[in-house]
Amino acid sequence: MFNRTAIAPLEYTRKLWMRSWVGLTMLFLYAPLVVLMIFSFNDSKRNVVWKGFTLKYYEKALNNDSLVEAMVNSLTIAFLATIISLVIGALAAVMLWRFRFPFKGLVEGTMSLPIIVPEICLGVAFLIFFAKLDWPTDLAWPLNLSAITIAHITFCFPFVAMVVRARLASFNREEEEAAKDLGATEWQAFRDVLLPHIKPSLVAGALLAFTLSLDDFVITFFTSGPDTITFPVKVYSMVRFSVTPEVNAASTILIILTVALTFIALKYQGVKGIAETH
Amino acid sequence: MSGALQDWKSQKKPFAAVATAPVFWLGLFFIAPMTIVWLYSFGQNAGPADIDISGTLDNYKRATEWLYLSIFLKSFAVAALTTLICLIIGFPVAMAITFAAPKWRPWLLLGIMLPFWTNLLIRTYALMALMGSNGYMNKGLGGLWDGASWLRTLVGMQPLEAWTPVQLLYNNFAVVLGLVYVHLPFMVLPLYSALDRLDKSLIEASLDLGAGHFKTFMKIVVPLAAPGIFAGVMITLVPALGAYLTPDLMGGTDSQMIANVIERQFKRANDWPFGAALSFLLIYAMFILIALQSMRANKVKEAG
Numbered sequence: 062m063f064n065r066t067a068i069a070p071l072e073y074t075r076k077l078w079m080r081s082w083v084g085l086t087m088l089f090l091y092a093p094l095v096v097l098m099i100f101s102f103n104d105s106k107r108n109v110v111w112k113g114f115t116l117k118y119y120e121k122a123l124n125n126d127s128l129v130e131a132m133v134n135s136l137t138i139a140f141l142a143t144i145i146s147l148v149i150g151a152l153a154a155v156m157l158w159r160f161r162f163p164f165k166g167l168v169e170g171t172m173s174l175p176i177i178v179p180e181i182c183l184g185v186a187f188l189i190f191f192a193k194l195d196w197p198t199d200l201a202w203p204l205n206l207s208a209i210t211i212a213h214i215t216f217c218f219p220f221v222a223m224v225v226r227a228r229l230a231s232f233n234r235e236e237e238e239a240a241k242d243l244g245a246t247e248w249q250a251f252r253d254v255l256l257p258h259i260k261p262s263l264v265a266g267a268l269l270a271f272t273l274s275l276d277d278f279v280i281t282f283f284t285s286g287p288d289t290i291t292f293p294v295k296v297y298s299m300v301r302f303s304v305t306p307e308v309n310a311a312s313t314i315l316i317i318l319t320v321a322l323t324f325i326a327l328k329y330q331g332v333k334g335i336a337e338t339h
Numbered sequence: 340m341s342g343a344l345q346d347w348k349s350q351k352k353p354f355a356a357v358a359t360a361p362v363f364w365l366g367l368f369f370i371a372p373m374t375i376v377w378l379y380s381f382g383q384n385a386g387p388a389d390i391d392i393s394g395t396l397d398n399y400k401r402a403t404e405w406l407y408l409s410i411f412l413k414s415f416a417v418a419a420l421t422t423l424i425c426l427i428i429g430f431p432v433a434m435a436i437t438f439a440a441p442k443w444r445p446w447l448l449l450g451i452m453l454p455f456w457t458n459l460l461i462r463t464y465a466l467m468a469l470m471g472s473n474g475y476m477n478k479g480l481g482g483l484w485d486g487a488s489w490l491r492t493l494v495g496m497q498p499l500e501a502w503t504p505v506q507l508l509y510n511n512f513a514v515v516l517g518l519v520y521v522h523l524p525f526m527v528l529p530l531y532s533a534l535d536r537l538d539k540s541l542i543e544a545s546l547d548l549g550a551g552h553f554k555t556f557m558k559i560v561v562p563l564a565a566p567g568i569f570a571g572v573m574i575t576l577v578p579a580l581g582a583y584l585t586p587d588l589m590g591g592t593d594s595q596m597i598a599n600v601i602e603r604q605f606k607r608a609n610d611w612p613f614g615a616a617l618s619f620l621l622i623y624a625m626f627i628l629i630a631l632q633s634m635r636a637n638k639v640k641e642a643g
Binding site: 162 | 461580584588
């Protein structure tokens with residue numbers, strides 16, 4: 062980092078102002094999160110002065126039944142939505158990549174709409190849709206999460222399709238033809254030739270879908286019935302009414318979970334692979 | 340590429356196997372809900388839980404009243420300002436990543452992306468905690484104030500009055516800052532991917548031929564990175580325009596954006612048809628923005 066060779070004209074990153082700019086931007090991005098995490102261990106109700114280390118807010122958060130329930134709900138929804146989005150998204154990608162069919166442009170365009178349409182409009186649409194269908198809200202767990210899960214799948218699977226399709230572009234169709242010439246059935250060719258090729262994009266797509274689902278507040282806010290809460294909805298109501306260190310503790314747990322997931326993906330794909338996902 | 344697209348007719352079974360689920364899902368759980376909203380936007384309330392789709396245009400007429408028009412314009416202004424600030428902050432960052440040593444580059448990218456993976460609500464909440472009236476931002480400003488006061492006493496002037504914490508939250512400033520905070524990664528990534536593709540020898544040639552860094556930046560880097568700039572602007576502007584959470588949590592009574600007005604129609608005001616009309620107006624606004632962007636992209640393609 063601090064080698065003494067002269068700065069070449071294009072080594073903009075070695076210039077001091079550029080470094081400070083990047084440093085300040087990173088500070089802007091991370092300082093709030095780091096402060097939040099540090100103060101989740103602070104032994105004081107007020108958030109600003111350090112009074113000593115404690116884990117009592119973690120204990121409180123973990124003993125807060127509705128908070129734990131919200132967390133479990135969120136993870137369940139994210140898990141289900143990821144699996145179904147993965148299947149539908151991968152199928153959609155193969156469909157668009159392999160076939161010529163009538164109204165293809167229309168189907169393709171419509172599929173990118175859930176990505177473009179503002180969250181609030183999608184949330185409103187699901188609110189009306191489920192009200193119109195009289196979707197039951199008092200089912201037993203985990204069926205009471207079905208409306209939210211359906212809504213999440215709708216905005217997650219186009220992302221999966223996008224990632225998988227990008228990967229399919231590099232597939233050599235001759236491999237599949239060779240497999241078929243050697244007697245593989247359509248399904249065997251899919252399972253043994255195409256699927257291994259798109260596996261990295263499935264991992265990336267799954268990770269993306271999981272994070273999107275776990276992150277979503279607006280659509281869930283409109284889709285959830287009166288008795289089903291997810292983690293973001295719960296945090297929202299806690300932040301609205303009062304800021305407590307409990308929220309800090311719960312948030313820290315979720316941040317650590319996200320970072321851990323990212324690093325697992327990193328191990329799987331390398332930093333570059335993750336970067337290319339977006 | 341070997342093998343062109345296959346016609347679905349020659350491969351009916353595999354086509355049905357892959358197409359059924361996505362098309363079914365899209366039709367039932369996307370097109371159907373959106374169509375119902377669209378139909379509702381031409382309806383009116385007929386009883387407490389009953390909406391009569393009568394084909395009226397009153398909801399759209401009401402949306403053009405100054406009260407709502409001004410909120411639309413304001414949302415657009417806030418989103419545009421957010422995008423501009425993101426561009427100003429993000430461009431040097433994207434340049435720094437592009438020209439960083441190869442071993443640093445992925446880590447810098449990860450540094451930009453990690454917040455993007457973190458929960459939006461948590462990030463907003465973390466920023467709010469920092470900006471509260473006894474948060475660190477106020478402490479920092481207080482420190483600067485005291486410093487200024489001390490400097491004044493040094494030169495023999497009256498010290499300033501004692502620092503009173505300023506209200507940083509619950510105003511338009513907080514909304515813009517919050518939106519910048521949330522959307523910055525969206526801007527940096529497309530900028531980076533455009534700059535990364537740029538032929539660096541062009542910059543070297545420009546510098547060799549005597550242009551300064553600033554001139555090279557304006558005449559070479561910016562025009563060549565234009566597709567990335569436009570992509571970044573779109574990817575920031577569109578979600579910022581429809582933002583709900585940031586203005587709701589960080590804004591004051593006068594910082595509502597269009598999404599908050601829509602939300603109110605569905606919750607407190609309970610005027611679903613009007614809310615439906617407003618959401619479709621917002622969707623049309625997005626379509627216009629995206630159409631403008633793709634028209635520009637096509638023009639560039641034709642010219643090139």
